[in-house]
Structure formats: C-alpha cells, structure tokens
Amino acid sequence: MERTVVQGRNDQHEICVVGLGFVGLTLAATFADAGVRVLGYEQNRNACQLLNQGQVHFYEKGLPEILNQRLNNGLTITDELPDTLPAVVIICVGTPIDERTEKPDLRQLESAVNAIATRITAETLVVVRSTLAVGTSRNLILPRLRERIAEPLLAFCPERTIQGKALEELRTLPQVISGVNEASVARARQLFDKIVRQTLTVTSLETAEMIKLICNCHTDLIYGFGNQVALMANALGVDAQEVITTANLNYPRPDLSKPGFVGGSCLSKDPYLLIYSTQQHNYTHRW
Template sequence: MVTEELPELRRVGIIGMGYVGLTLTAAMADKGYQVHGVDTQPAVLDSLSQGRPHIFEPGIEDVFGEWTGRRIFVSNELPEGGVDAAIICVSTPVNEAGHEPYLGNLAAAAEHIAKVCGPETLVVVRSTVPVGATRAVVLPRLLDAWGSARVVMAPERTIQGQALRELVELPQVVGGLDEESLRLGLALFGGLSAQLVPVSTLETAELVKLTNNCHTDVIYSFGNEVARYTESLGLDPLEVIRATNLDYPRPDIAKPGYVGGGCLSKDPYILISGADRANYPLPLIRAARQVNEELPVHVADRLVELIGDTEGKTVFVLGWAYKGWPPTDDMRGTPIAAMTPAFEAAGLTVLGHDPLVGAEVIRRYGGEPVDLAAGFAAADAVLVITDHPQYRALDVDSLLPGSNVTLVYDSWRVLDGSRVTGHGVRYAGLGYEPAEAGR
C-alpha cells in the first residue's frame, strides 16, 4: 500500500491581526513557520511592522521582536504567489440591536484568498462562526474562483493571558470539507500542537467552539444567580459556595463575577442565531446570558443606592478591562460599559484606574484616569471591578485613613473586608451586603 505524501505547509497567511490572529502568528512563527499577517488597519500594520504588538498578551512582544522581518511579515494583503495555508482569523461581531452575527469580514477574507491563492492552498477558518457558516459563506467564494477547494474549520479556544502556552498545549480540533482537507489540516496543526482532535465535519468543529464558550457562560451564570439570591437573604455567597464545593464529588459552583470578553459576550448569540434557524430556541443559554448581562447593571444600581445622596459625590473605579486575571487590556464586554449610564444618571463623578488600560480608553468610557493614591483621596466610594493582582495587594491601611471614602464595593472580594471596616468604611461585594459599619 502506497501512502500519499502530504505537502509541507510552512508558508502561512493569517488574515486578521486581532487577538486570535496575533497570538496564532506568534505561536506559529515560534514553531518555525513563515507567517504573513494581513490586516486592513494602517495603525495596526505600522505597529506590527516595527515588531510592536498592539494588543497586550504575555510573551507576544518578545516573539514579534525576535521574528518580525525574518519569520513574521505583515501587509494589507497576502503575498504575491499565495501561501500554503490561509487561516481566517477575522472578527465576527454581533450587532447591538438584534445580536445577529456580522459575517461580512468572513466573506471578504474568503474573497481575498480566492483572488490571491489557488485550489492548492489549504483554507482554514479559525474565526468563531455560526454552525454552517464555513460551508455557506467561505466555500462558495472559493469554488466560484477555483472550481475546487481544500477547507477546514479549526476553532481557536485559548484564554487571554495564557494564549501562547495554550496554543501548543490545548488539543487542536480540526474538521474538514473532505478527507484530503482533513489530512492537510491535521498536518498543518500537527506542527503547532502535540494533540489533534479530528472531527467528521466542518459543522462539528464550528459547534465545538460555541459549545465550549456557552457552557462556560452557563456555569458562571449559576454562581451569579446564587449571589443575587444571597443578597436578598442577607447571606454571604462565598461562604455558601465554599461549603457547597468543599470535598463534594460533583462539579464545583463558580464564584460570582462579571462575564465579558470578546468570546463569552458574543458567542452565545452566535449559537442562538444558528439555533433559531434550526427552530430550537436554546432557552438555557438565553437565560444564562441574560443573568450575566444584568449583573453589572445591578451592581451599578446597588452602588448608587448604597451611597445614598449622590449629589457632588465621586466614585473611584478600579479595573476597566473586562477581567483582571489573567491580566489583560481587552475592553470587549467590559462591565464598566453597562455601569456608566447609572453613574451618569446619579450625577456621580467617575475616576478610573487600570494597570493595563490607557488613559484615553478610560476617558472614552466615561472616567477620569488617576493613580491609586489620588483616586482614594478624592473618592466617596470605591468600586473594585476586577481581581487584578495589583488590587489584591492594595494596602487599605494606608489608602483609607484621611479619605472621605464611606463605601468599598469589592466585586471579587479580593480585599480584606475586616481591614476595610476597621476604618469605619462599609464593605460590600457581589451578593454580599452586611450591615453598615459605624464611622
């Protein structure tokens, strides 16, 4: 029996230099691939061409600094002559009105590949898409241009702050249009990851990514549901959850917290959109998303109520990225976006701090950037939104004395509550509002 030798796929194009494309570019360059990154934004191209990533992710800057101009090349289009594999990593956002996914970027990427490359190129969809989109949006554009195509779907499943490690350690799921496409896809990602998971169809691979993220959204929503209930009962959700989980041989209950980011804030809607067309409404996933989206609005309303008379008052918000651990500067799905309207309606002045988010971004979201000392000195209330390590290490014994702070709302309970109340300051958190301390 003669086994057909697979072509070596070492010259790779990655279309879309957002988080998914950027991290994949770095990981593949580090593994010896020649990577041609494509983006349409001049500022992104200018920064990357100088070896300076425009997105924070541990390890990325070092890789780009080492390989830009040697293994990493960036441009507004794929190189002349095409590439061995073209990987689509463009954004697939959902609109605010109906939460329907926008697939125009996906279509444009497929059209660009069809123009520059040929049927010998392996086309990989890495973007998160509704089930069926690879076959319905990407494939027809390739077939119209080439007559035949090699196509796989290989979803990205990393977490911010650990992407470079997870890209080589996590199993890479690959679904192919046909057997030849699948073999090529496995060969491509076999040079990146030690573990491959071939699946039977493009649609199976598409649903894997959506299932991962929607399951996470549901898990987090349950912890948030518990916290909303303990708030009404006057109980401590962390005490309830710790006792629930301790040495109990069932799945752990998640700690309550905000759920945002580029994936969890939109992927449920991408799944729902496809399910609606299949006439199944996904009631659990819809409900989970509603619980998680309502949480920051609820916290903002509670903060206003706990402050009381808000006239002339100032709130100091710590944490503007959507999460603090692993640290990120990503503002997609950030809780502060949903909170700001309540603060504005109450007439509160908002000060802001984040170890990674720039001053201009804080201003864009309605806050005035300050350092920690100035924020505590000027504030009447402090709202800790993320569990960034810098906030876990806050010395409240030096920041609270002499301030006008009467309330610290510590969403993730990263501070020592007894130290806060020891200064006569009320301490609260998600689902946790003990009686006010006398001051």
C-alpha cells in the same frame, strides 16, 4: 503613511494569517516561534505599523518578546495581500453580533474570503479560525471558494484559548480539526501537528463550529450562575463567598464559579451565534 507590501509570489512563507487581532496574532507568533515561516496580513494600516514596531495592542504574556524576536525573522507583517498566497491561509477575522438585529455581522469575514478567493489555487488550504454560526463555513465560505476552484481545500479549526494564557494553550489544548473532505483534514492535521500535542478530528465542519460555540456558551453559563448564586445568597442573608467556597471544597463535581464580571468579545457574542444557528433550523429556545 508608508505601507508594508509583499510583492509577487510568497514561496518564502508557508502560511498566511489573515487578521492580526488576538486570535490571529497569537497563532501567527506561535507558528513563527515553532520555525514556520509566517506572513501576517492586517488590513488596518495603523495596527500594521504598530505591530511592525513590536507594539501589541492587548495583553498576552510572552507575546511582545516573541514578536520582537521573530519580526522579519520568520514573521512578516503586511497590510497588503500578495498576488500569490502561501500554501496555507488561515482566516482569523472578527465575527461580531449586530446589536440591532442580534444576528452575525459577517462583513469582515466576507471581505477576507473575497480577498483570498481570487488568489488561491487548487493546492491552497484555507483554514477558518474565526468563530462562526453553525453552517457558515459550508454555506458562505465554500461557495465563494468554488467560484475560483472546483474542489477547494477548506478546514474549520476553532480557537479555544483564553487571553493571558493563549501562547501556552495553543500548544497544550487539543486542536479540533474538521474539513470539507479528507484531503482538507489531512492537510489541517499536518499543519497543526507543528505546534500542538494532540489533534481531534471530527466528522463535519458543522460539528467543529458547534464545539467552539458550546465551549464559550458553557463558560458564560458557569460564570453567570456564580453571579446568580451571589444574588440569591444576598437575598437570603448569607455570605456568597462562604457558600461557594465551602460547596467546592473537596467536592468531586465541577466547581461553582465565584461572582464577578462576565464579558469579553467572545462570551458577549457567542451565545447569540448559537441561538442564530438553531433558529435557522426552526429550533425554539425555552428559557
């Protein structure tokens, strides 16, 4: 299979997005559509080839159109990192849970960090977009970057979009910004100001990591509670739809969710990431 390779320096690109799944591809497309010159790196050669043909492997309204408009016109997709990276590198790789141990499987993250660590300079801003257990940016990523650069620029800026509305929400949702130092925060804020209406700067990498986890855990909890209401209603012989719909009508409190399937790559793993985070600090969950 023919490989798409970018040789040498890449001053023609302003950012490099590492990992072109849902999180990475929607972000790369949004930046490219805003006029930012983007290099998208996807190590899976088959996926890379399909993307270069304009084929998207998941549903996202408007994404195929942007991809076809911007391919080689602001967005370059490759399966091999160049020797020298653009000024900003954004990590968007998967962080699944090991089903056997219920602990984070960080192999994709470690591979991505190792690949970029040998290519960064003191001026390279590394932005982590992947969902992480609290403390991972500081305890795993930062030390690896410091093997190359004494004081690297590192930011954690979580993705909080929903599939199907990601292109809209990338521009409309507030973007949480955190960094290992003031310079990292300033650079990250400058970056996301190109596409978002509002940025929210928090005091630490760990704060931003936890914000992402509690957002998804809360969503999981809300959906799960709606299903529990339906099960209880069924046991009590009443109509769950009537119960929830009437309870919500003109009532100024958070809506009860209607029963339905709960799943997806985020909601099925992020509670485990939060549990793992607190276990590292001897916090015991009470169920």
